[in-house]
């Protein structure tokens with residue numbers, strides 16, 4: 001895909017009805033976890049129309065990748081900036097205001113009430129959707145205890161989900177394992193976005209709370225974030241298409257007669 005030069009056009013994702021109006025492939029968010037823009041562009045070119053939604057995380061953002069957000073938007077793709085904001089309230093508010101100008105669709109904020117409230121103020125009515133990171137999918141009970149938390153994973157995800165709703169977040173980042181519980185708790189209004197997704201047989205790596213794409217969709221995910229199983233596949237496009245097909249089959253299984 002040839003990326004056009006950056007223009008101040010803004011096209012926000014319409015996700016008010018995440019349940020029905022998206023194609024299966026639109027529910028796949030490919031994580032561009034590479035260290036430079038040239039490699040990201042090459043990957044985007046290889047993926048072509050197999051991927052419509054990209055995540056730019058810290059690695060690429062610190063490698064000059066933020067400008068890519070506007071370019072991707074201008075070429076009709078959707079963009080998730082996974083910057084996981086967490087700082088004093090004033091800084092989070094001002095940073096969110098700046099980020100909103102980039103025209104991305106989603107932004108992550110760590111699920112601490114002060115940070116979430118500040119991000120809400122900073123995003124204003126820009127249309128940027130704010131997602132609260134509940135408990136990182138590379139964490140298990142031992143990791144939480146090591147970090148000084150008395151709560152277990154389930155309790156902390158539940159607590160942060162409720163606080164995120166209270167703070168006006170648009171959605172949550174959570175592992176597929178917590179999806180049914182959190183969907184039941186929050187109802188249909190919040191976007192539920194799950195990393196920690198591994199096609200059957202692929203390497204889990206540092207992820208600790210994982211499911212397959214099909215299982216995650218059946219468990220209630222609106223969007224799946226997948227990085228290495230696509231970016232490190234010998235044929236990234238084929239890997240993305242296979243995941244999209246699994247999403248479609250799972251959505252068919254969920255569909256009521």
Ligand SMILES: O=c1ccn([C@@H]2O[C@H](COP(=O)(O)O)[C@@H](O)[C@H]2O)c(=O)[nH]1
Pocket residue numbers: 031033057082133135136137138173174195196197205207225226227228229
């Ligand atoms: O809890 C979280 C929050 C964010 N991530 C991000 O998602 C991708 C997952 O990549 P994989 O290669 O599929 O493991 C990565 O960019 C993380 O920073 C997450 O994994 N868990």
